[in-house]
Amino acid sequence: MLKKSVLALCATVCMATAAHAEKVKVDAKLPAYKATSGVSGNLSSIGSDTLNNLMTYWAEGFKKKYPNVNIQIEGKGSSTAPPALIAGTAQLGPMSRPMKGKEIEDFEKKYGYKPTKIGVALDSLAVFVNKDNPIKSLSLDEVDAIFSKTRKRGLPEITTWQQAGVTGALAAKPISLFGRNSASGTYGYFKEHTLKNGDYKNTVKEQPGSASVVEGVAKDIAAIGYSGIGYATSGVKAVPLSDKKDGTVYEANYANVLSGKYPLARMLYIYVAKKPGQPLPKVTEEFLKFALSKEGQQIVVKDGYDPLPASAAAEQLKALK
Amino acid sequence: MASRIVDKSRRNDRLAAWIIKAGGLFVIVAVIGILFLIAKVSVPLFYSATAERLAEVPAELQTLVAEDSTGTSQSRELGETGSIRVQLISGNQFEVQRQLVEKDVLGNEKKTGQQYRLTDPLPGNISTFWLGRKGQSLYAGTDNGWLVRWDLSGEGEGRLIETVQAFKDHRRITALATILGDYSLAVGDEKGQVTTWMPVSKPGSGEDKHLALIHRLPGLSQPVSRLLASPRDKSLAVFDKQGTIKMVHMTSERLLLELKAGMPVAAAAFADRGRKLVVSSADGKAIAWKLSIPHPEVSFSTLFGKVWYEGYDKPEYVWQSSAATDDFEPKISLMPLVFGTFKATLFAMLFAVPLALLGALYTSQFMAPSLKGRIKPAVEIMAAVPSVVVGFLAGLWLAPLMDEHILALFISFVMVPLMLLVAIFAWRPLAENTAFGRRLKGYEFLGMLPIVFVTLWLSWKLAIPLEAALFGGDLKQWLYGTLGVNYDQRNSIVIAVALGFAVIPIIFTIAEDALSNVPRNLSAASLALGASRWQTAWRVVLPSALPGVFSAIMIGFGRAVGETMIVLMATGNTPIMSWSLFNGLRSLSANIAVEIPEAPLFGTLYRTLFLSAVLLFMLTFIINTAAELLRQRFRKKYGRY
Amino acid sequence: MKNYWKRGEPMVLAAGATLALILFMTLTLLAVILGNSLGYFWVKDMVQLKLKDGSLIMGQLTATGRHALTDVERLQLKVGNRDLYSQDFRWVDDSEVVERAKPDDAYLLERREHGNFFGFLKELKGAEGEPVTADYVTLMKLHTAVLDKQRGLKSIKKEMSRLNQASEQLRLKIQKLEYKGSEVNSAAIAVLAEERAKLTMAFDALNEQLNQKQAELNKTAAVFSDAAGTSKELPLLEIVKIYQPNSMSAVAKAGAYLGKIRELLFDDPRESNTEGGLFPAIFGTILMVLLMSVFSLPFGVIAAIYLREYAREGRLVQLVRIAVNNLAGVPSIVYGVFGLGFFVYGIGGSLDKLFFPERLPTPVFGTGGILWASLTLALLTVPVVIVATEESLASIPKGIREGSLALGATKFQTLTKVLLPMATPGIMTGLVLSMARAVGEVAPLMLVGVVKLAPTLPFDGQFPFFHMDRKFMHLGFHIFDVGFQSPNVEAAKPMVYVTTLLLLLIVIAATSLAIRFRNQMRRRYTTSHF
Incomplete structure (x- = not known):
């Protein structure tokens, strides 16, 4: 509590780092990864770009354990994962959202069983504003009124910062919107949870990568954008959010994500094609075990996402059996 | 000996001719084949739907259709949160029963029940009613053309939201159903008409939105006896008493299929996620069809017309193709994309063509030959700058920079010609009267380079006080406040410059080649007759090189239309239809790049994107063909020697 | 004066x-790229700032700026230590700073993970983990x-790699036999499986040995503390390079500069491509463009010769010409989609069914790869070559053609001895344009074989040396990926500029070479008409 008030006193400088000032600690109860023998071959991953870097980091770590595994990683959006799994071009399908009904159906048509979903990390989707923006908090209702054309949450349209509760020099400026392109799971997740499946405004600048959303916001004082918290830089800050207007506001930190209080927290998944009752190919299985191990979850922290608690990781590992 | 050589070379000649013909034809067929393959992908968009009657109705379908009852009560399972049941009781009233299940993080369940009656006075007798699939709204239709809507979603008891006189002629409403997504209500009446309604906010209506007529769907000649919404998309099956079934789609307002059951239909259901339709008569006889409706949401009007989508206040051109959920209404109007393509190309060409052509003219006609050998490669290297580089710089460097110094840019538009005029006046005495000046002939542009530098620097310096004095220190704010113009960081000026940068060297190189290829004797003759070097260049050389110049512009145009990465990275890909320089745009090509990784193979979006590729091709085709014809006319007129 | 205007x-x-x-535009572009990339390799001095609240921070000064609303001046520091602070950069108000210092003993460590570490040396542990003077x-x-010592382990790694490959080959053989019928071939399978088990055992033994030695090496460690005093133990193996920027001479810094350039050109990328080298991407780019030229040049030239010299002029040829011209304007992404559908799924998928049925559903050729990428780009650039070649053939005066034929040369002889040499400059221009376009094309490549990370090159010492089925990295895609999708975009930005510069250099080198060649040709063959 004391810490919070100190932070509040601190100049705007601190604001940028406040959201993620404390480094997240990995659950000590997570199992350490044990290398086994006979792991070799090719591994290909196609899917989410939110998970792209995480996969790359994992691949680097995995390659250290098994120097002769050949890993290829492509990340152009969550929606690329199901077709790749179905076509067999990838063994791992990282996705930042669960598969849609249609995708599962297509998968089942090809393989005769459902795809296996493995949660590998937690992510809090952040609403970013420029680091100099004085705004203290937003509710998802307001965010919907800012981003949505159909405004299913019911608030009247917000076009300037004044309407979002900002005073001073910024107040009269029109809000400039940044978002992701539709191939990304972030786009879909934000649409579903913040916009209640409404439509984005035409003026949302769809960027082909989360980094470019953050860059855009960092360079434009009147901008607002959304992306995974892992993409935060010193030029932006994550706005604390509440679900309903005038509700309790929560920062996008680990504790709030774990307790489920932060309204835009989600699980990140890797999908695999696993025949029921049969083990996965060794490389794939070991890769997933590695991702869910202590080392793997430390990598999650390194990439700016939130690690799974040990119990959740164990739960996910069960799906591999 | 000699004849053997001749024979051999003849044989070689024939062989070569054969190989070249075969190879050439192969390449051309292959290259053109691409077009056909692309077109082939998009054609199935327009295939009509078919239905195949199953010889035998499987047992699970039988049970499915048996569950369908149109009695006086409807109930909905609401997943993990409970269930709701509504019963029509006598006296135009409803009884609502609700089971609520609350689950906390630890998985403990808490069940609560709720029961109440809706006793609101109504303008007519309820003839039919419908409880939304999500259990949040209850709709009722009366026998004199009124629609009634209750909200059951809140914590407490249900609330009457509105009663709407849907039909002035007091016709009886005979069937209701919500379309997938639970937002739109389909209404069938005794005249056989099918309409869809959804809540729309009207001026002065306060917080609640009101039901409004959105789509008129193809109807029946008999009264509608039943409506059944597809669980797959925004389609709807419309039934009449005699067993005629029409499959219609809400967004595209298309009649997809007409089926004849040949018996009165008492119950009906979709199975297999909307791929099968089962109906049964009162005596339990069932018929099932396997439906194949490839792309119901596509019609000419959804692709190119204004459509009134769910949740919108008026019909609009919208591109928003996907969402994370299945009950989404895809919005696939190509108009904003076509518009964006035109806008980007037009601005880029306006910027690039004058620069490139004048530059090429200068290089080929006036520049000292020794310099020319250096300048041309320099521009060619500029052509080689990869578009991803240009796009990256435009998006992450130029756009923020321009955002900061927008006024300087505008000032420079005035300053550059102004300074040029000054330079022209200053140049004259220097060029004509001094030996040094005469020697400078052919090097003028080197003198211009510092002028350009200085002018830009001056404009930048001037902009700061000007902005403070005239626009209150912030031009963008002034634009927004005074003119209502929104300046966007990723705007069309950025695109024009970036795309122009990519196109200039292409036009320049080809046009310069064409201008240089004009035989020297033509210009020599002109000069000898006393024409000045500009007159020669403008009136003699340029006209004879026009075919080449045209093809230069044409190729540049093609590049600008199709350029993907620059537009993708430098704009916000905003599908806006406005000619404002300060707005972004979304072009067809960038749209394909942004969306195709996400498009399910051979789905509607995938094929629509291919269709937009075909469209793009047709765009260039028409313009290229026109240019080619023009070029040939020029060639005839100014015939190459 | 009037005359002056009239004369134009x-x-x-x-x-x-x-x-x-x-x-000017070209120069600006170059200046921006150069300005942003060249400084990246220079080891900048480190400053330690004491803030008003008494806290200390240390880092490299990267930018200054003003608060967008209050106009307060401030500094941006690269503070590094991502594992401690979670962000590499930090903005500090100028007014907050009470004291600035440049401590001589400040260390800059380039690490394998978590980016740079800025701090001070506290303790040092020797080979056995014993404390030594720090x-x-x-x-x-x-x-x-x-x-x-780490380098000494290379031989073990090599041996492991060999074993692994042998084992993989055996696995594929077994798979093939199993596919043909596991009962018929059970004996052969058993033999192979046994062989493979042996290899695996040998591999595991080596792996164990390697891990042990690694663990041994990891004992050598150093404890560093950041400016605020938080300490962090780092095994020396984790450190790539050690600098003390504030006590380095300019010469030493220049040396470090060159070392970093070397690393850039010849090393593999690290930390999700934001650090380390670019070698696989450079290699992939060049190989892909060369492969593409091999496909597109001959076919394009043949098609153009056919159109111009052999086909009978008429409506049809005219139509074809317009169509070809149009194809040059078809958006590249469409070719990407075509390549994906036709080459990858169509041809690649059929090849897999024919030759590698046992491996399905894991595709060999039925997935993006360098071969398909080159072919797709060749298709994309063929129209450019055709148009350029045609144009240059058309510009050769009729008289020359007729002269050659009148002297008794056959059509083919005229073509090879007279026309083609004269047209070469034009053809080269076409090739230059097409290569330049191919190097910079990213959109279609994303669909047919370019990936973010593929450290295994498509060309190596293993039979059959050229692995056409492998995916590859590409500089252009690297720019797009790191610039738009990297999680740490601030730290990665210089890397993007460096990549941009490199890509530009390659393009310029290729283009200049072609231009020079063209000019030589022109001098040799062009006749003067005047």
Whole structure:
């Protein structure tokens, strides 16, 4: 509590780092990864770009354990994962959202069983504003009124910062919107949870990568954008959010994500094609075990996402059996 | 000996001719084949739907259709949160029963029940009613053309939201159903008409939105006896008493299929996620069809017309193709994309063509030959700058920079010609009267380079006080406040410059080649007759090189239309239809790049994107063909020697 | 004066000014790229700031700026230590700073993970983990020793790699036999499986050995603390390079600069491509463009010759010509989609069914790869070559053609001995344009074989040396990926500029080469008409 008030006193400088000032600690109860023998071959991953870097980091770590595994990683959006799994071009399908009904159906048509979903990390989707923006908090209702054309949450349209509760020099400026392109799971997740499946405004600048959303916001004082918290830089800050207007506001930190209080927290998944009752190919299985191990979850922290608690990781590992 | 050589070379000649013909034809067929393959992908968009009657109705379908009852009560399972049941009781009233299940993080369940009656006075007798699939709204239709809507979603008891006189002629409403997504209500009446309604906010209506007529769907000649919404998309099956079934789609307002059951239909259901339709008569006889409706949401009007989508206040051109959920209404109007393509190309060409052509003219006609050998490669290297580089710089460097110094840019538009005029006046005495000046002939542009530098620097310096004095220190704010113009960081000026940068060297190189290829004797003759070097260049050389110049512009145009990465990275890909320089745009090509990784193979979006590729091709085709014809006319007129 | 205007001299100047503007734009582009990339390799001094609240921060000054609303001046520091602070950069108000210092003993460590570490040396542990004197000289000595030992492990790794490949080959053989019928071939399978088990055992033994030695090496460690005093133990193996920027001479910094360039050109990328080298991407780019030229040049030239010299002029040829011209304008992404559908799924999928049925559903050729990428780009650039070749053939005066034929040469002889040499400059221009376009094309490549990370090159010492089915990295895609999708975009930005510069250099080198060649040709073959 004391810490919070100190932070509040601190100049705007601190604001940028406040959201993620404390480094997240990995659950000590997570199992350490044990290398086994006979792991070799090719591994290909196609899917989410939110998970792209995480996969790359994992691949680097995995390659250290098994120097002769050949890993290829492509990340152009969550929606690329199901077709790749179905076509067999990838063994791992990282996705930042669960598969849609249609995708599962297509998968089942090809393989005769459902795809296996493995949660590998937690992510809090952040609403970013420029680091100099004085705004203290937003509710998802307001965010919907800012981003949505159909405004299913019911608030009247917000076009300037004044309407979002900002005073001073910024107040009269029109809000400039940044978002992701539709191939990304972030786009879909934000649409579903913040916009209640409404439509984005035409003026949302769809960027082909989360980094470019953050860059855009960092360079434009009147901008607002959304992306995974892992993409935060010193030029932006994550706005604390509440679900309903005038509700309790929560920062996008680990504790709030774990307790489920932060309204835009989600699980990140890797999908695999696993025949029921049969083990996965060794490389794939070991890769997933590695991702869910202590080392793997430390990598999650390194990439700016939130690690799974040990119990959740164990739960996910069960799906591999 | 000699004849053997001749024979051999003849044989070689024939062989070569054969190989070249075969190879050439192969390449051309292959290259053109691409077009056909692309077109082939998009054609199935327009295939009509078919239905195949199953010889035998499987047992699970039988049970499915048996569950369908149109009695006086409807109930909905609401997943993990409970269930709701509504019963029509006598006296135009409803009884609502609700089971609520609350689950906390630890998985403990808490069940609560709720029961109440809706006793609101109504303008007519309820003839039919419908409880939304999500259990949040209850709709009722009366026998004199009124629609009634209750909200059951809140914590407490249900609330009457509105009663709407849907039909002035007091016709009886005979069937209701919500379309997938639970937002739109389909209404069938005794005249056989099918309409869809959804809540729309009207001026002065306060917080609640009101039901409004959105789509008129193809109807029946008999009264509608039943409506059944597809669980797959925004389609709807419309039934009449005699067993005629029409499959219609809400967004595209298309009649997809007409089926004849040949018996009165008492119950009906979709199975297999909307791929099968089962109906049964009162005596339990069932018929099932396997439906194949490839792309119901596509019609000419959804692709190119204004459509009134769910949740919108008026019909609009919208591109928003996907969402994370299945009950989404895809919005696939190509108009904003076509518009964006035109806008980007037009601005880029306006910027690039004058620069490139004048530059090429200068290089080929006036520049000292020794310099020319250096300048041309320099521009060619500029052509080689990869578009991803240009796009990256435009998006992450130029756009923020321009955002900061927008006024300087505008000032420079005035300053550059102004300074040029000054330079022209200053140049004259220097060029004509001094030996040094005469020697400078052919090097003028080197003198211009510092002028350009200085002018830009001056404009930048001037902009700061000007902005403070005239626009209150912030031009963008002034634009927004005074003119209502929104300046966007990723705007069309950025695109024009970036795309122009990519196109200039292409036009320049080809046009310069064409201008240089004009035989020297033509210009020599002109000069000898006393024409000045500009007159020669403008009136003699340029006209004879026009075919080449045209093809230069044409190729540049093609590049600008199709350029993907620059537009993708430098704009916000905003599908806006406005000619404002300060707005972004979304072009067809960038749209394909942004969306195709996400498009399910051979789905509607995938094929629509291919269709937009075909469209793009047709765009260039028409313009290229026109240019080619023009070029040939020029060639005839100014015939190459 | 009137005459001056009439003669059009001002227009000449105006035309000159447009050219100046074009050059200005080009120069600006170069200046931006150079300015942003060249500084990246220079080891900047580190400053330690004492803030008003008494806290200390240390880092490299990267930018200054003003608060967008309050206009307060401030500094941006790269503070590094991503594992401690979670962000590499930090903005500090100028007014907050009470004291600035440049401590001589500040260390800059380039690490394998978590980016750079900025801090001070506290403790040092020797080869057995025993404490030794903590100073720069000892640290460097230990570091070199550790790296040397690490290099010594290479032979083990090589052997492991060999074993692994052999084992993989056996696995594929077994798979094939199983596919043909596991009962018929059970004996053969058993033999192979046994062989493979042996290999695996040998591999595991080596792996164990390697891990042990690694663990041994990891004992050598150093404890560093950041400016605020938080300490962090780092095994020396984790450290790539050690600098003390504030006590380095300019010469030493220049040396470090060159070392970093070497790393850039010849090393593999690290930390999700934001650090380390670009070698696989450079290699992939060049190989892909060369492969593409091999496909597109001959076919394009043949098609153009056919159109211009052999086909009978008429409506059809005219139509074909227009169609080809149009194809040059078809958006590249469409070719990407076509390549995906036709080459990858169509041809690649059929090849897999024919030759590698046992491996399905895991595709060999039925997935993006360098071969498909080159073919797709060849298709994309063929129209450019066709148009350029045709254009240059068309510009050869009829008289020359007729002269050659009149002297008794056959059509083919005329073509090879007279026309083609004269057309070469034009053809080269076409090739240059097409190569330049291919190097920069990213959109279609994303669909047919370019990936973010593929450290295994498509060309190596293993039979059959060329692995056409492998995916590859590409500089252009690297720019797009790191610039738009990297999680740490601030830290990665210089890397993007460096990549941009490199890509530009490659393009310029290729283009200049072609231009020179073209000019030589032109001098040799062009006849003067005047």
